[in-house]
Amino acid sequence: MYKRGIYTIVSNEPLTPAVYRMVLEGDTQYITRSGQFVNIELEGKFLRRPISVCDYNEATLTIIYKVVGRGTEQMRQMAAGTQLDILTGLGNGFATDNNAQRPLLVGGGVGVPPMYNLCKRLKSEGKQPRVVLGFNTASEVFYKAEFEALGVDVYVATADGSMGIKGFVTDAIREAGIEFDYLYTCGPLPMLKALYDATDVPAEFSFEERMGCGFGACMGCTCKTKYGNKRICKDGPVLKREEIIW
């Protein structure tokens, strides 16, 4: 189920020079799973901006976005109190109704945010999630402390070695000798593919694609899977290991 609503910006602040966190107040009842996304209308832009939900509670939702173009630059400049027209509850999100006890969560860059609510959820379900966060360099790292505050082991990998383990998330998993029985991940396509190849446990991968509507109507973001055509916005963004065609 998904709905449109008007949301008020509570705060909008930088986590790194390019990455911002926006907290919005409004109806969150249609967000039901970690890994879902919202689609934000911006003045003067024809298409909405799809952004994954980092966290939510009864009254607020938190998104984290990277300023990459004119739309996100517009978002960066928005002050608290600004109202936004947003579609919520979009996408399938991650499934947690499985027997995994030691799931591994891997986020890369702006793929990190959806892992936060997922981590909270898995903890509340009595599971023991571990988290690997991948970034290019130390100045781009965000949310390490927030994950640690959830009481989970957090491993950081940076490509240039300026923080944590030098290399990619797959290097961090190997070097730290992390054992896990399920994998959840979101991040750049090469990272998803590397994780797919390096692991053999049941896994869920969150994909990105350029979207039109964001709710399954326009067929703009269709991909081929082993179970037929799927719309990243509606049937995804999360695909299970067994259905993915690279």
Next chain:
Amino acid sequence: MVKHYDTSVELCGVKLINPVIPASGTFGFGREFAEYYDLDCLGAISFKGTTRDARFGNPTPRIAECTSGLINSVGLQNPGIDQVIAEELPHLRQIFHNPIVANISGFSLEEYEECCAKIDKEEQVEIIEVNVSCPNVHNGGMSFGTQPESAAEVTRRVKAVTKKPVFIKLSPNVTDIVAIAKACEEAGADGICLINTLLGMRIDTMRRKPVIANKMGGFSGDAIFPVAVRMVYQVANACNIPVMGCGGVSSASDVIEMMMAGATAVQVGAANLKNPYAAKEIIEALPKEMERLGIERLSDIIGIVK
């Protein structure tokens, strides 16, 4: 006493409670929108362009944003006519009780014929809309709609296999829209639908590559509204068959403007993708706009501008 504003119109004998029809390709088979609102407020629904065989469509990215619009190169992704008849149509009938417009596309005359013959047997479908104007497929689609002779030939072949009203959906990417519309009328078309998308292109200047994998695609949205009004006006004045206007409609005021240009019904396309409630909100705003403009019966203003 509250004045009654009559929004009903009639398309080739098919009565519509209002002229607003979600345009093919922007509304799927209604499923996604039924989660947002009760579809029975809509005058009719034109469902996703359907071909004989299931199609994946074009590679992604298929979408490029533009000022006041977007380019799409979906490329007629659809489950194929048999699947549409077996599953989508019965489901659509369950969630929607007003007239259904079947949008049929093809890559050969035989394919148009075969699909329309199949749809002709479906009681749930009131009108057939034959798409000879998709800019996103090669060797078919638009090529039939860019010449009067080939558009007329599709019309003749389709008319021979169905008793349902046939609208031919035309492309704006032509030099003489009137000649093509008249050729369709002479070949027996019951109506004309226009316009489909305008062929467009965007370039990612950072990557120095087209934004869309297929390089070009169909441009739609608010920006194309004036082109659509102009073409509706030209065709409505040249032909004696009804016109469904389409292209950049995003408000009740746009609906009325297009009707004044000559449209009997008005399709809402890209606006649905930006705001899933667009068609519903346009319909709800119609009476107020009619009051403002002193219109009691919407059907009175069709083609009133000469």
